[in-house]
Structures are given as structure tokens and as C-alpha cells.
Amino acid sequence: MRRRNQKKRCLQSGRRNGIISINYRKPDIIVVGGGPAGSYAAWTAAENGLSCWLLEEHTAIGLPRHDPGWLIDTAFTEQLADRIKENLRIRRMSAFRVRDPFTGEVREEIPGGGYIVRRDLLERELAIRAANAGTRILLKTRCTGFLKENGRVIGVKTDREDLPELRAEVVICADGLHSARDGRAAGEITAGENLDFGSGVNLELANLKDAEPGTVELYLAAADRDLNYKHLVVHEEGQCFLSFSSLSNFEEFKKRTDNILSEKLRRAQCLDVGGYLSRRHSGLFFKTLVKDGVIFIGDASGGGGAIHGMIQGQLAVGVAARAIEKNDSSLNILSRYQDLVRDTFQGALFYWFFVRKNYGTFTDWIERMRNIRVPEV
Numbered sequence: 001m002r003r004r005n006q007k008k009r010c011l012q013s014g015r016r017n018g019i020i021s022i023n024y025r026k027p028d029i030i031v032v033g034g035g036p037a038g039s040y041a042a043w044t045a046a047e048n049g050l051s052c053w054l055l056e057e058h059t060a061i062g063l064p065r066h067d068p069g070w071l072i073d074t075a076f077t078e079q080l081a082d083r084i085k086e087n088l089r090i091r092r093m094s095a096f097r098v099r100d101p102f103t104g105e106v107r108e109e110i111p112g113g114g115y116i117v118r119r120d121l122l123e124r125e126l127a128i129r130a131a132n133a134g135t136r137i138l139l140k141t142r143c144t145g146f147l148k149e150n151g152r153v154i155g156v157k158t159d160r161e162d163l164p165e166l167r168a169e170v171v172i173c174a175d176g177l178h179s180a181r182d183g184r185a186a187g188e189i190t191a192g193e194n195l196d197f198g199s200g201v202n203l204e205l206a207n208l209k210d211a212e213p214g215t216v217e218l219y220l221a222a223a224d225r226d227l228n229y230k231h232l233v234v235h236e237e238g239q240c241f242l243s244f245s246s247l248s249n250f251e252e253f254k255k256r257t258d259n260i261l262s263e264k265l266r267r268a269q270c271l272d273v274g275g276y277l278s279r280r281h282s283g284l285f286f287k288t289l290v291k292d293g294v295i296f297i298g299d300a301s302g303g304g305g306a307i308h309g310m311i312q313g314q315l316a317v318g319v320a321a322r323a324i325e326k327n328d329s330s331l332n333i334l335s336r337y338q339d340l341v342r343d344t345f346q347g348a349l350f351y352w353f354f355v356r357k358n359y360g361t362f363t364d365w366i367e368r369m370r371n372i373r374v375p376e377v
């Protein structure tokens with residue numbers, strides 16, 4: 001991506017409908033959502049000389065924590081780890097194991113498997129990098145809709161009295177699964193898509209027994225809902241993250257005596273409980289990823305996985321930079337992003353619940369992830 005000099009843009013401020021709005025220069029890019037996809041996109045934009053604003057509805061970047069922090073094994077992940085490891089504990093995995101929960105038999109043992117990191121701290125680090133490179137971060141700023149002109153997105157509406165409207169050359173929408181369910185993406189791109197949502201809790205646990213730090217252990221038991229697809233992301237000695245349907249189901253599950261996972265968790269203590277939203281078909285991108293003036297990335301685009309979202313962020317910024325250079329952010333120019341996403345992830349989707357069905361084994365799936373190459377844009 002060619003770096004460009006920040007150029008001054010006209011002031012967009014003053015009194016509108018009796019509301020005083022704060023002064024700002026129209027940025028090149030507005031990113032909605034400070035998750036991994038959005039924070040990484042903001043970092044990429046700012047370090048390539050684009051002026052960028054990052055809007056996050058919560059009072060902190062990284063919280064509530066979204067997932068257990070396993071990062072898939074790609075060349076991109078390797079480079080990312082290299083760039084941030086000075087400031088953040090990011091642990092190279094020793095193995096990804098698929099186990100039979102009843103016999104304990106290891107069905108697949110995949111050496112390596114990626115990295116493990118605390119998701120909240122990763123997002124925070126990405127946002128620090130973005131801010132240091134010049135991104136303006138607005139917390140407690142919820143995007144409530146798109147600003148449009150002749151059907152084209154020219155900015156966003158927010159819930160802030162002092163900033164009810166914000167304009168930009170390109171909007172990058174990274175507001176996650178909520179967007180796909182009832183927010184921006186739902187209004188713009190998901191009509192007719194298969195939306196099947198669920199929810200549960202992400203647990204941080206201590207006093208886990210017999211689990212190796214720096215590993216992911218995945219349990220498969222198709223006929224047992226409480227066991228199937230349960231995975232321990234083991235960060236440190238005795239400490240892991242695990243997703244479950246609810247805290248009370250987790251406490252009941254610990255008492256079971258018919259499987260090795262309950263045995264490992266028997267004396268585990270919960271340090272943190274956070275909610276999550278999930279989509280069964282997460283990872284299968286929506287048919288449309290771009291509209292006039294707006295690009296969707298990460299879960300908001302139907303995708304899944306933190307690394308996939310960050311790569312999408314990089315591709316989106318590359319395409320947006322070209323559009324801004326040409327002074328044309330129409331669908332015609334932005335649609336290159338859609339092609340790039342499809343080419344980059346062809347056969348390597350983070351379509352987690354369908355790995356066996358689509359790829360046969362986790363070994364094959366992880367190998368496909370390792371072959372993901374991010375094109376220069």
C-alpha cells in the first residue's frame with residue numbers, strides 16, 4: 001500500500017438543528033467498531049497516512065472480551081506476533097489436539113496451530129498502535145445508522161449530541177455480529193442470508209487439571225451437546241478460557257464422571273464470566289461485502305475469526321486508499337475488496353462448526369489456513 005500524506009479537509013461543524021457539534025476535519029476513513037477487525041483496520045489506515053476515526057460504543061477497547069484468544073496459524077499471524085510481541089504476551093502454540101472426550105484418545109495432534117493471546121489485550125494493543133499512528137478514537141460513540149446522499153453512504157449517524165453526524169470518504173463497518181443481526185449490515189447486506197444466532201458465556205478459569213499451556217484441546221462428541229465442540233484454550237499453567245452455554249450448565253457439567261473434560265474441570269474456579277453472541281454459519285461470508293461508500297469487514301461481513309477479520313481490515317484499507325486517491329468511492333471501485341476477500345480465503349474459511357464436513361479433518365483445515373496469503377493491494 002502506498003503511503004500518502006495527510007491532507008487537510010474542510011471543517012464540518014457548527015450548529016445543526018439546534019445541536020452544537022464539535023469541530024472536526026472530515027477524515028478519509030471512519031471505522032465503526034473497535035474489535036480486532038476494526039482496530040487493525042484503523043492501525044493500517046493511520047500508518048499509511050490516511051486520516052482515520054475509530055468509533056466504539058463501549059467504554060473500553062477490548063471489553064467485554066469476545067473470545068478465548070486462539071489465533072489461527074498463518075503467515076499474517078506470524079508477522080503480527082512479531083510486530084506486537086514486545087508489548088504483549090502472545091504465546092506460540094505447541095499443539096492443537098482433537099480428543100475423544102470419553103476415551104481420552106487423541107484423534108488428531110497438529111503441531112503448532114497458531115498463537116494464544118488474551119483477546120482483550122490484543123484489541124487494546126491494536127488500538128494503541130492505531131492511536132499512536134494518528135487514529136482518533138471515540139469511545140462511548142454508537143453508530144446508529146448511515147448518512148446517505150443519493151443512496152450512497154457518505155458517513156454515519158451517532159448517538160452523541162455533540163457529533164450526531166460524521167462524514168468520511170469511506171466507512172469501514174466492523175461492528176461485529178450485532179451488525180449482522182440487527183444493525184448496519186442487516187439493513188444493507190444480509191437480506192436472505194441464513195442468520196441463526198445463539199449466545200453463551202466465555203469463562204476464564206484457574207485450577208484446571210492436566211492441560212498443557214500453549215495448546216488448544218478440542219472435544220468432539222456429536223450426540224452430546226454439552227461436550228461437542230468444547231475447546232480449552234490453555235494460556236498458562238492451570239489457566240484457560242472455555243466457552244459454555246451458561247455458568248450454571250458449566251457447574252453441572254463439572255460434576256459429570258463419564259468424560260475426561262469434566263475431570264479436568266472438576267476443581268476449576270471461574271475468574272471471569274463474559275457473554276457472547278454466536279452465529280451458526282459464522283465464517284461463511286455474506287453474498288455482498290461492499291456497497292457504495294461502505295465496506296464490511298469481520299463478523300459484520302458474515303466472516304468469522306479474529307485473524308480473518310484483521311486480514312479483511314488490511315484489504316479494506318488498501319482498496320479504500322485507492323478509492324480516496326481517485327476521489328471515487330463508488331461501488332465500482334470498492335467492489336475490488338469483495339474479489340480480494342474471496343480469493344484470499346478461498347477454501348480456508350473460519351467456518352468452525354463445519355470443519356469436519358467441509359475439510360474432513362482439522363489437520364487439513366489448519367493446513368489450508370497456513371496457506372492463506374494476503375495480497376498486496
Ligand SMILES: Cc1cc2nc3c(=O)[nH]c(=O)nc-3n(C[C@H](O)[C@H](O)[C@H](O)COP(=O)(O)OP(=O)(O)OC[C@H]3O[C@@H](n4cnc5c(N)ncnc54)[C@H](O)[C@@H]3O)c2cc1C
Binds near residue numbers: 057183243298304
Ligand atoms: C464462543 C466464541 C469463541 C470464539 N473463539 C475464537 C477464537 O478462539 N479465535 C478466533 O479467531 N475467533 C474466535 N471466535 C470468533 C471471533 O470472536 C470473532 O470472529 C471476532 O471477534 C470478530 O471480530 P470483529 O472485529 O469482526 O467483531 P467484534 O469482535 O464483535 O467487534 C465489534 C466491535 O464493534 C463494537 N460495536 C458494535 N456495534 C457498534 C456500533 N453500532 N457503534 C460502535 N461500535 C459498535 C463492539 O462493541 C465491538 O467492540 C469465537 C467466537 C465465539 C462466539
